């Protein structure tokens with residue numbers, strides 16, 4: 001039996017579709033990082049420590065996501081909501097255009113930047 005061209009087609013289709021399949025599987029910090037670099041880095045900084053190029057001019061300063069103190073008591077839901085709606089009275093603008101999926105990737109990235117506390 002000759003090799004069926006449709007098998008190749010299916011393989012190509014699978015290769016094209018696999019990145020979105022990975023997205024559906026869960027929040028991906030690497031994807032979050034590219035969204036972060038495009039939308040958040042100018043203020044929150046390349047290291048997510050709140051020291052982006054625009055940070056010096058801002059009061060209050062952008063949040064330092066490496067701070068375990070900042071993360072204490074915060075859950076994903078609340079952090080996601082503040083990205084979506086922004087923080088009134090600060091330079092933190094609403095990012096209502098981001099999909100729930102993108103927000104999940106972003107939060108996963110931000111959490112990956114948290115420095116573990118040394119004391120229990």
Ligand code: HEC
Pocket residue numbers: 035036039040041042043044054058059060061062063079082083087090091092093095106
């Ligand atoms: C124009 C500058 C700017 C940009 C761009 C920006 N932020 Fe912020 N962000 C801030 C400032 C300023 C604060 C307020 C810090 C504070 O209140 O102490 C903040 C606060 C936050 C907070 C904490 C909100 C809270 O409730 O305390 C989160 C989470 C956050 N930013 C995530 C993001 C993400 C994710 C992006 C990109 C999608 C982003 N920010 C883009 C300036 C910015």
